[in-house]
Amino acid sequence: MSERGRTLEIHTSPHLSSGASVDVIMRNVVLALLPVAGFAVYSFGLAAALTMGVAVLSCVATEHLLCRFAVTPTTVRDWSVTITGLLYGLTLPPALPLWMVACGGFIGVAMGKCLFGGLGYNAFNPALVARAFLQAAFPAAMTSWVPAMASERFTSVPASTFTVPFAAPVYDGVSSATPLSLFKFDGQLTAGGDLLLGLTSGSAGETCALLILAGGVYLAARKMLNWRIPAAILATVALMAWGFNVADPQAYPPASFMLFSGGLMLGAVFMATDMVASPITNAGCVVYGVLIGLLVTVIRFWGGMPEGVMYAILLANAASPHIDGLIQPRVFGTRRG
Amino acid sequence: MLRALQAQRSFAHGVHPPQAKDETRHLPIKQFPFAPVMIVPLSQHIGKPAVPVVREGQEVSRGQLIAEADGFMSVAMHAPASGLVQRIALAPGIGGRMAPAIFIKPFPGSSQEISEGIPCGLDSASPEDILLAIQQAGIVGLGGAAFPTHVKLKVPEDKPVDTLIINGVECEPYLTTDHRVMLEQPGDIFMGIRYLLKVTGAARAIIGVEANKLDVVDALQPVLPDDLPVTVEVVAVKYPQGAEKMLIRALLAREVPSGGLPSDVGVVSVNVATAAEIGRLLPHGRGIQERVITIGGPAIRKKGNYRIPIGTPLRFALEYAGMDEHLSRVFLGGPMMGQALPSLDIPITKGTSGFIAFTDAQTAAQAEYPCIRCAYCVDACPLFLNPSQLGLLARAGEFERMADEFNLMDCFECGSCSYVCPSHIPLVQRFRSAKSQLRKRQAAS
Numbered sequence: 033m034s035e036r037g038r039t040l041e042i043h044t045s046p047h048l049s050s051g052a053s054v055d056v057i058m059r060n061v062v063l064a065l066l067p068v069a070g071f072a073v074y075s076f077g078l079a080a081a082l083t084m085g086v087a088v089l090s091c092v093a094t095e096h097l098l099c100r101f102a103v104t105p106t107t108v109r110d111w112s113v114t115i116t117g118l119l120y121g122l123t124l125p126p127a128l129p130l131w132m133v134a135c136g137g138f139i140g141v142a143m144g145k146c147l148f149g150g151l152g153y154n155a156f157n158p159a160l161v162a163r164a165f166l167q168a169a170f171p172a173a174m175t176s177w178v179p180a181m182a183s184e185r186f187t188s189v190p191a192s193t194f195t196v197p198f199a200a201p202v203y204d205g206v207s208s209a210t211p212l213s214l215f216k217f218d219g220q221l222t223a224g225g226d227l228l229l230g231l232t233s234g235s236a237g238e239t240c241a242l243l244i245l246a247g248g249v250y251l252a253a254r255k256m257l258n259w260r261i262p263a264a265i266l267a268t269v270a271l272m273a274w275g276f277n278v279a280d281p282q283a284y285p286p287a288s289f290m291l292f293s294g295g296l297m298l299g300a301v302f303m304a305t306d307m308v309a310s311p312i313t314n315a316g317c318v319v320y321g322v323l324i325g326l327l328v329t330v331i332r333f334w335g336g337m338p339e340g341v342m343y344a345i346l347l348a349n350a351a352s353p354h355i356d357g358l359i360q361p362r363v364f365g366t367r368r369g
Numbered sequence: 370m371l372r373a374l375q376a377q378r379s380f381a382h383g384v385h386p387p388q389a390k391d392e393t394r395h396l397p398i399k400q401f402p403f404a405p406v407m408i409v410p411l412s413q414h415i416g417k418p419a420v421p422v423v424r425e426g427q428e429v430s431r432g433q434l435i436a437e438a439d440g441f442m443s444v445a446m447h448a449p450a451s452g453l454v455q456r457i458a459l460a461p462g463i464g465g466r467m468a469p470a471i472f473i474k475p476f477p478g479s480s481q482e483i484s485e486g487i488p489c490g491l492d493s494a495s496p497e498d499i500l501l502a503i504q505q506a507g508i509v510g511l512g513g514a515a516f517p518t519h520v521k522l523k524v525p526e527d528k529p530v531d532t533l534i535i536n537g538v539e540c541e542p543y544l545t546t547d548h549r550v551m552l553e554q555p556g557d558i559f560m561g562i563r564y565l566l567k568v569t570g571a572a573r574a575i576i577g578v579e580a581n582k583l584d585v586v587d588a589l590q591p592v593l594p595d596d597l598p599v600t601v602e603v604v605a606v607k608y609p610q611g612a613e614k615m616l617i618r619a620l621l622a623r624e625v626p627s628g629g630l631p632s633d634v635g636v637v638s639v640n641v642a643t644a645a646e647i648g649r650l651l652p653h654g655r656g657i658q659e660r661v662i663t664i665g666g667p668a669i670r671k672k673g674n675y676r677i678p679i680g681t682p683l684r685f686a687l688e689y690a691g692m693d694e695h696l697s698r699v700f701l702g703g704p705m706m707g708q709a710l711p712s713l714d715i716p717i718t719k720g721t722s723g724f725i726a727f728t729d730a731q732t733a734a735q736a737e738y739p740c741i742r743c744a745y746c747v748d749a750c751p752l753f754l755n756p757s758q759l760g761l762l763a764r765a766g767e768f769e770r771m772a773d774e775f776n777l778m779d780c781f782e783c784g785s786c787s788y789v790c791p792s793h794i795p796l797v798q799r800f801r802s803a804k805s806q807l808r809k810r811q812a813a814s
Contacts, residue, residue, distance in 0.1 A: 041697050042711050044798040046784030047704040048386050052791040054738050152739030312744045363776045364752040365627035
């Protein structure tokens with residue numbers, strides 16, 4: 033017999049694995065985001081490409097360096113920080129000064145992720161932490177938009193992109209307004225087709241609802257995203273908007289406008305579904321989604337800002353552990369309720 | 370049409386590991402040869418070890434009682450071969466711990482005739498007589514649990530049993546022993562069911578099989594005895610369909626209460642091989658001295674189903690079946706719940722349903738990653754526990770909270786959570802260790 037010299041491995045059961053792994057899930061999310069990122073570049077040109085590039089680079093570099101600093105193996109190979117960087121880039125105004133992009137990326141990953149202990153321990157979606165930081169620090173730059181499909185978008189970048197750090201950014205003549213601010217401040221409604229196809233101004237990756245939905249469907253089909261979260265968010269927003277719109281069409285926009293404008297679609301599909309920062313049960317996910325939907329609608333309708341998706345998700349992230357505390361699966365063989 | 374509908378019946382959640390049964394499901398049960406020395410541990414079951422009734426140097430005949438039950442929570446042992454009791458000494462057990470065993474050296478020239486005992490007649494025996502006969506035959510749950518069958522059948526009088534479930538699901542990958550027993554021993558199974566119905570007082574019996582064993586349905590259906598209230602029913606292929614609670618849920622839509630027993634919902638469930646052994650042994654007054662196991666897995670050359678003497682050392686079994694030189698992990702039972710072995714000097718016992726060997730290719734170690742709360746485990750757990758939360762609490766050492774708030778003690782360690790975990794967290798291992806820590810703490814206080 034030839035077993036001499038061979039070592040028997042001892043391992044506790046099960047001795048089989050489904051083959052699922054974190055990096056495969058994360059790579060698929062990146063894959064689902066690529067069409068959205070591609071459209072951002074198509075729509076806003078070089079500016080969007082630079083913004084997203086710097087966003088990804090700053091996030092990945094931050095995590096890598098902090099891992100080195102903490103003398104632990106780098107975790108950038110699990111692709112999760114790439115998602116953070118990409119998502120973060122997609123939420124930014126395309127002409128944002130690049131130094132601000134890098135600052136936000138550093139803050140988001142350092143304070144939103146690494147400080148909590150890295151992947152699996154972040155209470156908030158790090159991409160939104162980064163964006164929230166910029167919103168607070170540079171409110172003017174974060175609300176300066178460039179028009180979509182500008183003719184010179186592949187040949188030149190807006191002057192603001194290369195602003196020297198800490199200098200006030202200079203914006204070119206053509207500035208633009210997002211559909212949400214057009215409605216909030218001027219009472220103008222953007223056409224539904226433009227919203228769906230992403231022909232409007234806005235953050236780099238939030239404009240094309242169709243591609244975002246396609247990515248979401250792909251991930252949901254592969255069970256890498258809990259579809260109940262976006263479904264609950266969108267249903268809540270649609271229902272509330274429909275009710276108020278019927279009551280007062282002048283003051284409140286129709287449901288279709290609410291669904292396809294601003295960052296709602298990107299937030300509902302890709303941000304709110306961050307596995308770590310959302311509840312673990314299906315019922316909990318529905319509650320969490322409804323909460324986000326309510327907050328988004330309240331902020332958009334009655335808040336000072338035209339958009340509220342970011343704060344709605346961050347607040348719901350904070351509520352997520354409490355939702356889990358209240359809603360646990362009904363254990364087999366125990367009574368309901 | 371009805372069959373197709375029936376085959377959808379199942380429990381909620383669960384997983385679908387590759388079944389890997391095709392290599393052995395068609396292979397008839399073959400008799401396994403005697404090893405040069407057989408090692409019969411006195412404790413092959415849950416409960417108190419049996420007490421030897423033979424001396425070192427004594428000659429025994431095959432099937433002879435060699436150790437008797439020590440109290441109610443214990444069963445008898447029988448000689449697996451005619452031979453000489455070499456010694457009664459410590460032998461390595463599955464967990465690596467040494468335990469007393471009877472070493473028997475078979476006589477090479479013996480006819481190996483099985484000795485007969487006092488038959489337990491179906492018609493003449495009372496339910497109590499049958500329970501005693503089952504205990505004296507040394508019968509335990511052959512599905513792998515090795516829980517004394519007579520204890521399981523002793524249902525409290527205030528809990529009437531209406532249904533006897535004969536568990537022929539065999540949801541563990543690789544294992545095909547129950548499959549073969551159902552095809553080859555229908556008579557024994559029906560006889561066993563007669564005894565079991567009489568003991569439990571149940572009005573009917575259901576043989577439950579997974580939809581991957583429709584040949585069993587075709588074989589059993591025409592030969593079902595007219596005077597026996599038994600049906601064969603099909604359930605969906607899903608792991609762990611063979612777990613008692615899951616099968617009762619699938620067949621009868623009844624939920625065994627948390628911390629309760631099947632008898633709480635009027636059911637007693639018995640593994641099909643156990644039922645077959647009862648039907649095979651009791652009419653002759655014999656005891657268990659061999660059982661059917663699957664020897665398989667990628668590292669085994671002569672894969673098959675064997676009727677193997679209890680006490681056959683694994684090293685002998687491996688040599689007979691032939692092993693791949695890249696063999697790296699062997700375990701008893703199926704790959705989902707089986708126990709990996711630290712040594713090959715361990716004998717086959719009554720609870721051994723299979724002997725599976727993997728090579729390096731199947732056992733590449735995967736690094737553990739933090740929980741990303743993907744909820745795959747929550748969606749897999751057949752008991753609707755929250756393995757993710759339990760895993761975090763286990764790491765924090767909060768064993769009491771695991772038990773009090775998150776039903777740790779309900780976990781029967783099916784392994785579905787670890788199987789699906791993308792972070793490769795050894796959840797079941799954590800739970801097992803938490804349970805044993807908890808028992809220690811409770812014993813200490």
